[in-house]
Amino acid sequence: MPQEKKKKPWVRTVQTDSTHPPAGLFTKSAATIARALASKRVLPKGPGSGMRMVTYFINRGGRGLSAERRAELEKAKLLLSARIERSKQSPIRKQTA
Numbered sequence: 001m002p003q004e005k006k007k008k009p010w011v012r013t014v015q016t017d018s019t020h021p022p023a024g025l026f027t028k029s030a031a032t033i034a035r036a037l038a039s040k041r042v043l044p045k046g047p048g049s050g051m052r053m054v055t056y057f058i059n060r061g062g063r064g065l066s067a068e069r070r071a072e073l074e075k076a077k078l079l080l081s082a083r084i085e086r087s088k089q090s091p092i093r094k095q096t097a
Contacts, residue, residue: 030075054077
């Protein structure tokens with residue numbers, strides 16, 4: 001009996017309305033990508049969510065990404081990682097009411 005191929009769910013079916021990155025963002029420089037994805041306006045949960053989005057984009061691009069584009073996206077991940085570390089080290093501001 002021939003084995004049936006299991007259909008693997010893939011990212012193309014993922015739909016979300018919680019994030020609103022500008023169109024064409026991932027074709028820009030690493031600094032621009034990191035700055036935009038760290039913005040609370042684009043991603044309400046901040047730079048950690050941006051890091052996941054860049055990783056998701058790299059995984060979805062797969063072999064279709066050029067070496068230059070992949071390197072630029074990896075650089076954006078490093079910039080976001082540094083921003084996350086800075087935010088962890090900064091003291092939490094107390095609101096005075």
